[in-house]
Amino acid sequence: MELGGSVVNTSHRDDTPVLITEAQPSMDDQQAMRRRRYAIMMASRIPCLVGAVVVFQLWQLWWLSLIILAISIPLPWMAVLIANDRPARKTEHVNRFRRSHRSLESPGHQVIEGA
Numbered sequence: 001m002e003l004g005g006s007v008v009n010t011s012h013r014d015d016t017p018v019l020i021t022e023a024q025p026s027m028d029d030q031q032a033m034r035r036r037r038y039a040i041m042m043a044s045r046i047p048c049l050v051g052a053v054v055v056f057q058l059w060q061l062w063w064l065s066l067i068i069l070a071i072s073i074p075l076p077w078m079a080v081l082i083a084n085d086r087p088a089r090k091t092e093h094v095n096r097f098r099r100s101h102r103s104l105e106s107p108g109h110q111v112i113e114g115a
Contacts, residue, residue: 034083041079048072
């Protein structure tokens with residue numbers, strides 16, 4: 001592409017979106033994420049219960065089946081707490097202009113102090 005006699009190379013153009021706000025994800029997106037986490041945690045309870053029964057039936061390891069069962073007991077409580085909690089804010093490095101006081105000074109800068 002030519003503009004005013006000069007060639008502009010568009011192959012090196014960065015198409016990534018520019019961060020213009022520190023807005024959080026929409027409430028619908030947050031709720032969908034919370035529902036997904038809740039469903040995963042509650043669905044993991046069933047394999048824990050089945051696993052405890054299988055371990056006891058196959059290997060007669062009652063202590064291991066109790067450990068697996070103990071892990072599955074607080075899962076509903078934890079799932080509700082996590083589902084009701086707001087997601088943590090992302091720590092993003094936002095490229096902002098920060099002016100240095102020294103940037104205004106030049107080598108021949110002279111400070112005039114008042115009396």
